Amino acid sequence: MENCTLYTHEVDMGKVLTRMRAHFDASALKVNGQEDNWVSITVVSKKRRLRKGNTITITYRQRSVPGYTLEHSDEPIIVNLHGMHAFVQQIDADNQELKQRLLAKIPTINTEVAIKAEPSFNGDLRSAVMDLAYELDAFFFSEGNVIFNTDVQGFWDKTGALLLDVNGHSTATNLNVNIEAKYFDSQTPPSAEALERKARSLQQLQAMGVRSSAMLPAIVDESAVTLRSREEIAGRVAVLTAINGVAFGHLAGKDVISYLQRNQLWEHTSPAERKFLENPTEEEKTKATWKCESIWVLLWALELVPELGYMTDLCNLDMVPEEVFPFRGLSGDVAFFFEKATKLRSATAILDANDLYYRAHWSCVDARLKSEEAPVHPGVVYERHYALNWLINYRNQPWDEVTCDT
Template sequence: MKIPKLIFESFGYICPLEKISMENCTLYTHEVDMGKVLTRMRAHFDASSLKVTGQDDHWESITVVSKKRRLRKGNTLTITYRQRAVPGYTLEHSDEPIIVNLHGMYAFVQQISADNQELKERLLAKIPTINTEVVIKAEPSFNGDLRSAVMELAYELDAFFFSEGNVIFNTDVQGFWDKTGALLLDVNGHSTATHLTVNIDAKYFDSQTPPSPDALERKARSLQQLQSMGIRSSAMLPAITDESNVVLRTPAEVAARVAVLSAVNAVAFGYLEGKEIIGYLQQHQLWEHTTPEEKSFLDNPTEELKTKETWKCEDIWVLMWALNKVPELGYMNDLCNLDMVPQEVYPFKGVESDPASFFSSAKELRPATEILDANDLYYRAHWSCVDAILKSEESPAHRGIVYERHYALNWLINYRNQPWDEVTCDT
């Protein structure tokens, strides 16, 4: 298999394939008490060998300076770490560097063709439980007590290793090792370990509401449906909210949103000028429902922005579906056709038209169950599209279509209470 130049960022350094003047390894653990690291190092090395930056209960780095009686002269060991802001056991979307890195690690492991598929699945299950990343650097290499100290630390933290090869594992191959030093999975798919335990601290589990049976059943249906469509998704993605917790947008909110979108869309396709639509929206009390980005576009509809706005056809389609004006969303690789929406129920028919009749007919949304089913499905399909891009592969689902529909569905379910311009489509 072709190995990428950079697998994923490992805190404190990038893991290249070239040899470097020091040896590195990274420990990944669900543990958050880093006082254990300092305690372990103090138990293994005498005080004169240690230099600690920061307070004992919140240290920033630990350096072990070589001594002739313990270490070969000139060798040092440096330990740093980073953690999740909020400990957990799932990989929700986040801009936190450690979460971003874990997503990259998960995607990397997922694409390896493993000899021991069950062990690979256990490693994939363990990655989302990681709360702390501990980077260990040895100059010029791990040897003697340095190696034994690192292995003791792995046991203390119930951690697994990522390494590109060093004297600890006696290999030049990149891979993952368990706390005993047994190979969990290397880039060629090989393993020597036979088992990997996945532990989740109960206090973290209890602090997060576990998904309901309905949410888990919805997730399973979506995965099965995507599989039947030839779309690969990830079983590790969490379940979304369920009917008992979701607060959908009101029919009036949805009607106002689609009315504005349909009017702005006429400018995107070049049928009307921005100033004409501004007048129309103001005349029909829709200007207050027009977002800052839409107002900016109408003021200066550049060709680049017009192209971007034409994609909002898919959002209009989803919202019309939610209002029962469209029978089904259709395929994920087929562009919607707004001409299929009967003119009598379409909100915008020109600047001389009055949207009052549309508003009077838009009084009810589809059941929350249907909207959540669609949201869950497109959420998982969107992950597949992003994953395909990362792997330079083609996806059976059209990324643009899936993204816009996911966007509209997230707005419908009040995802993170985000206004239209700020909706995120986390994967």
């Protein structure tokens, strides 16, 4: 037996029956339930000489209310999508931009179509399933079968290209995130403030020689945004600066754990940070060094760094005045920093920065997909966009799960 699952934003399951009928005659199909509200579909492929035909059984489940975000819910499909999002988040992907697109697509899923093959997906069945994926604009999750000629667990796009496997590998180069326009019907259109911000960002990027897309939507405006609190930002940056010492090999993970616990900061660490400190491998250390850019952004948000600087240059934490830098060694006390962190930049300034880096990030992704050189530093832009999205509570995502959709 082989299995695969299709995930789609579509809710019209009549399309499934239509596509199966396009591939197989009536004698090969058995529909359980009503034509316009079927429960399962069984398809038997043509028999081969001295061999029985192969069979697939198709079932599905859907959200009770279609949408494009993942709210907290006990619905089985929503619970599964939350689990999938967390699963993808922890994979160390070779293609980080493609991974972020997959993370952005998961919340848009409305329907999960499960397909079971007995004993396997032969040529006729494989062709029908691939056609169905294309019709539904779906992606696959599979633990391995003859459709993808592998036994590795992973995600594939509607063409059969590998989006991401458990080892972090990909062969696909892009993944479109489509949302039905009707799901926006009840949404408030962009405000004049948001549209003006978008226009300013595009003009600023153009002046820098950075091409972005005018098709990207406006971001949230000041009337709808809920910024992280000054206290939460201070706690986050205090944790990051301590972990920074481990990332660069200056400190041992266990010593920083003791420091964080002694300074009542351990509760502010994320699950991924705790895992890193307990076993800081060289590979993970290298990845963690990039959080210097997050530290820079958060200190800027607290008005402890005057400017974010250029998108082409790495930040330099040595430029942060010692009297306002949170970490002063393992024997230091971080209380002084919370006394210094008394200000928070305006929502206007933070949203301006978020909008600008969002559009610059698109340019980096576009350049990568076209195998061109990005006009700004992709790593700098991504990490700063990450921190800025956290600052504006983008999709209410915790630190480890922040997505940088473009």
